Amino acid sequence: MEEVRIGVYVCWCGNNIAKMVDVQDVAMEVETLPNVVIARDYKYMCSDPGQDLIISDIKKHRLNRVVVSACSPRIHELTFRKALEHAGLNPYMFEMANIREHVSWVHNDREEATRKAKSLVAAAINRVCWHESLEKRSVEINPATLIIGGGISGITAALEIADAGKQVYLVEKSAQLGGFASKMCLTSPFMYSTTQMIRAKINKVMNNPNIQVLLNTQIEELSGYLGNFTTTVSEDGRDLELKFGNIIVTIGLKAFDPSVIENYKYGILPDVVTSLEFEGMLKAGKIETRDGRIPRHVAVIHCVGSRNATYHDYCSRLCCKNALKYANMVRAAIPGANIFEMYADMRAMGNGCEELYSVTSKKNVMFLMFDQHNGLPEIRKAGPKDNCDMIIELDEKLSGERIEVPADLVILMVAIEAHEEAKRLAQVTGVSMCGNQFFIERHPKLDPVATTTDGVYVAGSCQAPKDIPDSVAQARAAAARVLCTISKGNVEVEVTTAEVNEDRCCGCQTCISVCPYTAITFDEEKSVSVVNEVLCKGCGTCGSTCPTGAIRAQHFTDLQILSQIDGLLEKSMELKEV
Amino acid sequence: MEFEPTIVSFLCNWCSYTGADLAGTSRLKYAHNIRIIRTMCSGRVDPTFVLESFKKGADGILICGCHPGDCHYHEGNYKCLRRYHLLKKYIKQMGIEPERLHLEWISASEGKQFAELVDRFTGSIRELGPSRIKEVVNTLS
Ligand SMILES: Cc1cc2nc3c(=O)[nH]c(=O)nc-3n(C[C@H](O)[C@H](O)[C@H](O)COP(=O)(O)OP(=O)(O)OC[C@H]3O[C@@H](n4cnc5c(N)ncnc54)[C@H](O)[C@@H]3O)c2cc1C
Ligand code: SF4
Ligand code: SF4
Ligand code: SF4
Numbered sequence: 001m002e003e004v005r006i007g008v009y010v011c012w013c014g015n016n017i018a019k020m021v022d023v024q025d026v027a028m029e030v031e032t033l034p035n036v037v038i039a040r041d042y043k044y045m046c047s048d049p050g051q052d053l054i055i056s057d058i059k060k061h062r063l064n065r066v067v068v069s070a071c072s073p074r075i076h077e078l079t080f081r082k083a084l085e086h087a088g089l090n091p092y093m094f095e096m097a098n099i100r101e102h103v104s105w106v107h108n109d110r111e112e113a114t115r116k117a118k119s120l121v122a123a124a125i126n127r128v129c130w131h132e133s134l135e136k137r138s139v140e141i142n143p144a145t146l147i148i149g150g151g152i153s154g155i156t157a158a159l160e161i162a163d164a165g166k167q168v169y170l171v172e173k174s175a176q177l178g179g180f181a182s183k184m185c186l187t188s189p190f191m192y193s194t195t196q197m198i199r200a201k202i203n204k205v206m207n208n209p210n211i212q213v214l215l216n217t218q219i220e221e222l223s224g225y226l227g228n229f230t231t232t233v234s235e236d237g238r239d240l241e242l243k244f245g246n247i248i249v250t251i252g253l254k255a256f257d258p259s260v261i262e263n264y265k266y267g268i269l270p271d272v273v274t275s276l277e278f279e280g281m282l283k284a285g286k287i288e289t290r291d292g293r294i295p296r297h298v299a300v301i302h303c304v305g306s307r308n309a310t311y312h313d314y315c316s317r318l319c320c321k322n323a324l325k326y327a328n329m330v331r332a333a334i335p336g337a338n339i340f341e342m343y344a345d346m347r348a349m350g351n352g353c354e355e356l357y358s359v360t361s362k363k364n365v366m367f368l369m370f371d372q373h374n375g376l377p378e379i380r381k382a383g384p385k386d387n388c389d390m391i392i393e394l395d396e397k398l399s400g401e402r403i404e405v406p407a408d409l410v411i412l413m414v415a416i417e418a419h420e421e422a423k424r425l426a427q428v429t430g431v432s433m434c435g436n437q438f439f440i441e442r443h444p445k446l447d448p449v450a451t452t453t454d455g456v457y458v459a460g461s462c463q464a465p466k467d468i469p470d471s472v473a474q475a476r477a478a479a480a481r482v483l484c485t486i487s488k489g490n491v492e493v494e495v496t497t498a499e500v501n502e503d504r505c506c507g508c509q510t511c512i513s514v515c516p517y518t519a520i521t522f523d524e525e526k527s528v529s530v531v532n533e534v535l536c537k538g539c540g541t542c543g544s545t546c547p548t549g550a551i552r553a554q555h556f557t558d559l560q561i562l563s564q565i566d567g568l569l570e571k572s573m574e575l576k577e578v
Numbered sequence: 579m580e581f582e583p584t585i586v587s588f589l590c591n592w593c594s595y596t597g598a599d600l601a602g603t604s605r606l607k608y609a610h611n612i613r614i615i616r617t618m619c620s621g622r623v624d625p626t627f628v629l630e631s632f633k634k635g636a637d638g639i640l641i642c643g644c645h646p647g648d649c650h651y652h653e654g655n656y657k658c659l660r661r662y663h664l665l666k667k668y669i670k671q672m673g674i675e676p677e678r679l680h681l682e683w684i685s686a687s688e689g690k691q692f693a694e695l696v697d698r699f700t701g702s703i704r705e706l707g708p709s710r711i712k713e714v715v716n717t718l719s
């Protein structure tokens with residue numbers, strides 16, 4: 001074996017790491033370890049000068065292994081692997097020790113944190129000694145794209161990709177395209193007509209030869225990987241096999257069902273309606289009570305199911321500005337009506353929203369504030385002497401008084417929830433979900449449309465409550481990412497697959513039974529198992545099952561991980577004894 | 579001086595490691611005793627990794643994978659679960675308290691749960707006291 005020459009780089013991450021970990025001490029300590037040629041600390045390793053430092057050291061000190069001790073490998077492993085490549089080193093001769101997310105940000109004893117950092121770096125040094133050069137494999141990208149969900153996000157992404165001349169399969173669960181945008185009348189804050197906007201877009205989709213729309217269709221199962229996915233859908237009772245290289249998931253949102261909130265008597269009092277139902281009234285052109293009268297008092301209640309520990313902690317983001325939209329539309333339709341906005345905090349943000357708020361407040365709209373922690377407003381049926389259908393009682397926060405407000409129509413600004421299909425689709429596509437069942441992007445700041453599954457992107461309100469402009473922007477971003485991979489034509493994939501050592505394999509075929517991708521077959525002639533490296537996804541399960549140790553899970557070999565454990569514990573023990 | 583256990587943890591890349599990262603991003607604080615090793619899937623956690631860790635001085639081992647049904651490779655976590663039960667029996671025969679090995683499911687969004695789990699597990703190992711297996715191995719060899 002060639003002489004192992006390791007360079008170790010301990011990052012300060014500004015103050016993020018340096019505040020809690022004595023980075024200089026870590027660098028000094030690990031420099032004494034076997035095979036370490038040089039160890040340095042530096043302010044920002046991921047910056048260009050930081051990477052240049054590694055590149056020049058590789059050349060100057062003939063390094064053949066690199067360890068960076070910094071943030072999570074999930075953030076910058078690829079950055080540093082690229083730096084190694086620039087310096088002519090195989091990118092897999094690299095290992096990261098996570099001393100930010102797993103050390104400096106989670107501990108508050110500097111001495112212990114420093115000790116822990118040392119043992120993690122020692123483990124990485126031990127591991128990297130056994131790293132091997134791996135050759136990247138390149139796969140061709142099928143230029144077709146599958147889009148799941150035909151709301152404004154799915155439609156936008158489909159048009160973007162189809163206009164670039166590429167095939168799109170647009171799969172929609174319901175009988176029509178458009179999603180929620182086609183259920184509303186005008187959009188806040190600029191009051192565009194959604195009907196016109198969405199209808200024009202749907203027409204474009206329907207007439208685009210590059211888009212195949214599949215209505216009343218669902219994706220039950222998916223096979224393959226980035227560049228080459230396959231699924232089977234049924235069209236008019238016939239099975240249809242679709243092949244595509246990328247997927248964009250745009251399954252959108254669901255509106256909160258307010259009947260669980262007793263105070264609001266939704267489903268009991270006929271003129272308590274949801275924002276979605278009110279959009280229906282606006283679309284039909286008449287604002288009236290269930291029995292056809294013009295309401296004299298209209299109340300709009302904010303945060304229904306949002307920002308409330310019992311329902312959803314998060315803010316749904318759209319409802320405040322929509323509530324303002326409703327106040328304006330009621331004012332225009334019924335000039336003499338009393339309009340009440342009952343809000344917890346006014347959070348109409350974004351372009352044009354503050355302006356909409358000031359315009360609304362000049363239109364004789366009464367703004368009443370309540371505090372969710374002190375109880376929600378309560379709606380009850382009015383008595384025979386009251387000059388209205390319902391009474392809303394609330395503790396008005398600004399005046400500090402308990403007041404009663406008349407109402408003939410109450411609009412509940414219901415929360416935006418993740419779609420009920422989200423969990424199932426997360427499993428089918430391998431995308432992660434947050435606790436609220438919205439899909440999680442690969443990185444909240446740096447990679448907002450990709451997911452942890454290569455080749456699968458998310459856009460629109462299935463990722464977080466979003467308005468139309470934000471959904472459209474994200475859909476276009478996802479489409480651009482997909483078009484990028486298509487125009488490259490092929491993509492380099494992880495080569496950390498499994499490998500069978502024929503001499504060691506006893507032919508027991510245990511590995512075949514555990515592989516989730518049927519990537520292993522049995523060579524009857526040689527009486528050994530063989531891994532198909534195109535099908536193997538590198539989970540490593542076979543490696544830990546094989547009784548004879550014949551399987552090597554590349555880049556996660558027994559030797560690499562055992563050395564890592566050694567480094568970890570030896571350093572921990574040594575430091576403990578000191 | 580109070581006994582400070584050494585804990586080795588194996589986290590799968592897709593859910594649990596990301597969950598641990600989230601604990602960091604959210605600046606949640608937890609016991610410093612844990613040392614994390616990343617594997618692609620909990621199914622990759624070879625029994626020898628566990629045994630070797632005990633042999634080299636770990637007082638407790640925490641394995642985390644994706645929740646049932648959420649494994650990035652469909653069912654690696656089920657393989658891990660099966661192996662876990664066997665391993666617990668096995669280490670008991672070797673004289674290691676089975677409670678020193680623990681498996682739990684942590685999703686990418688469960689940073690808080692991860693931090694609480696680490697504190698809970700560290701506490702339980704602190705109560706158990708140091709593992710004696712390292713001394714035993716040392717005397718044998
Ligand atoms: C009452 C209300 C009023 C609103 N008012 C405004 C406003 O004034 N201005 C504004 O900017 N925004 C407004 N919004 C927000 C707006 O509706 C969303 O931003 C927008 O609809 C998001 O589009 P989308 O395509 O991401 O999701 P959606 O519109 O929800 O579309 C998702 C589509 O995916 C389909 N689907 C779901 N599951 C599957 C599956 N498993 N397989 C295939 N297809 C599936 C659904 O049937 C649907 O057609 C409002 C929302 C509500 C609820
Ligand atoms: S946007 Fe307004 S109404 Fe909607 S949840 Fe946020 S604060 Fe409440
Ligand atoms: S489990 Fe190991 S020994 Fe058995 S067939 Fe597979 S590679 Fe060969
Ligand atoms: S590493 Fe996983 S996917 Fe690859 S052959 Fe082994 S069990 Fe199958």
Ligand code: FES
Nearest residue numbers: 590619643644649
């Ligand atoms: S990937 Fe997390 S358990 Fe398999």
